[in-house]
Amino acid sequence: MTPYTGLIDRYRRRLPISDAVRIISLCEGNTPLIRLQNIPEVIERDVKVYVKYEGLNPTGSFKDRGMTVAVTKAVEEGSRAVICASTGNTSASAAAYAARAGIAAFVLIPEGKIALGKLAQAMMAGAVVLQIRGNFDAGMRLVKEVAARAPVTIVNSINPYRLQGQKTAAFEIIEALGRAPDFHCIPVGNAGNITAHWMGYQEYARDGVAKTLPRMCGYQASGAAPFLRGHAVDDPETVATAIRIGHPQSWDQAWQVNKESQGWFDELSDEEILASQKLLAEREGIFCEPASAASVGGALRDLASAKIPAGSVVVCTLTGHGLKDPDIAIRQSSARRVNVDATLAAVERAIMDNMT
Ligand code: F0G
Numbered sequence: 001m002t003p004y005t006g007l008i009d010r011y012r013r014r015l016p017i018s019d020a021v022r023i024i025s026l027c028e029g030n031t032p033l034i035r036l037q038n039i040p041e042v043i044e045r046d047v048k049v050y051v052k053y054e055g056l057n058p059t060g061s062f063k064d065r066g067m068t069v070a071v072t073k074a075v076e077e078g079s080r081a082v083i084c085a086s087t088g089n090t091s092a093s094a095a096a097y098a099a100r101a102g103i104a105a106f107v108l109i110p111e112g113k114i115a116l117g118k119l120a121q122a123m124m125a126g127a128v129v130l131q132i133r134g135n136f137d138a139g140m141r142l143v144k145e146v147a148a149r150a151p152v153t154i155v156n157s158i159n160p161y162r163l164q165g166q167k168t169a170a171f172e173i174i175e176a177l178g179r180a181p182d183f184h185c186i187p188v189g190n191a192g193n194i195t196a197h198w199m200g201y202q203e204y205a206r207d208g209v210a211k212t213l214p215r216m217c218g219y220q221a222s223g224a225a226p227f228l229r230g231h232a233v234d235d236p237e238t239v240a241t242a243i244r245i246g247h248p249q250s251w252d253q254a255w256q257v258n259k260e261s262q263g264w265f266d267e268l269s270d271e272e273i274l275a276s277q278k279l280l281a282e283r284e285g286i287f288c289e290p291a292s293a294a295s296v297g298g299a300l301r302d303l304a305s306a307k308i309p310a311g312s313v314v315v316c317t318l319t320g321h322g323l324k325d326p327d328i329a330i331r332q333s334s335a336r337r338v339n340v341d342a343t344l345a346a347v348e349r350a351i352m353d354n355m356t
């Protein structure tokens with residue numbers, strides 16, 4: 001068996017990458033599609049719900065799919081530096097792939113508003129971290145302005161190579177299921193990923209690999225829900241900092257996905273998002289970051305109301321790993337932490353006292 005070497009090698013003929021090019025890869029992609037089997041809302045109904053665990057990519061998020069293509073192309077085109085604005089995951093991914101390529105990375109992040117794990121990743125990979133006194137949307141504006149003047153390649157999802165890489169998640173889902181799902185539930189921030197998935201589903205449908213297309217269901221945090229409001233939001237706020245975005249760059253594309261796939265957008269409160277994150281960890285042992293849980297929270301609600309009907313096959317994207325944001329996890333966990341003396345008697349007593 002030949003070892004897996006990353007998604008560019010796997011899907012090269014479906015990507016804008018020629019044969020002679022030096023590939024910048026960390027073996028991203030090929031993530032597991034896990035069927036949920038314990039969550040009561042799921043087992044009580046005749047539905048198959050799967051999670052696509054994108055947190056198992058090399059830097060712990062789906063961004064790596066896009067970054068391998070974007071950085072490979074940047075290097076091919078002779079770029080010596082990449083730049084992005086980020087709520088955290090893009091910066092972690094850009095920093096890692098730039099390190100792999102041997103080029104510089106500049107990342108603009110909202111000061112104090114990204115999960116600590118993501119900051120650690122960008123710093124460890126040697127990126128220049130510019131903490132701005134402003135949110136992601138301000139950072140995005142600045143990145144566009146500065147890239148027009150300085151020799152840096154933007155690796156946000158406005159870089160079309162990013163979406164090319166990210167569409168491969170849809171390919172993997174179809175290959176794993178042997179068909180397209182009926183519904184694909186996905187968190188929406190900048191709206192690049194929902195757009196990329198739809199590109200992938202359409203490509204496989206067009207080429208006859210799948211016979212059907214899913215309806216694309218995009219979920220936002222209530223405090224950062226421009227697609228629900230119908231217009232940009234100037235001061236987005238949510239505990240799910242990854243999707244704390246008010247001016248999505250792929251606004252028109254996401255509305256087109258919504259229309260073409262006959263899907264919908266919906267919103268979840270911060271409490272609902274955190275409850276879904278916890279439910280997934282406690283019932284299924286799957287740890288995702290808060291933003292990711294919006295997909296499962298939305299799907300479960302739509303299953304309960306039969307908006308997603310019985311008999312459906314549903315895929316929820318878990319965009320990032322739970323370890324990215326340990327602070328929030330520890331704060332909301334209800335697990336017991338028991339301090340005991342380091343003696344057999346004390347440990348045994350603690351076990352007997354806490355047996356459920
Ligand atoms: N989930 C996570 C964990 C994310 O990091 C992001 C986006 C999304 C969902 C939303 O995806 O933007 O394609 O709609 N994070 C970007 C970043 C903005 O900078 O890391 P989207």
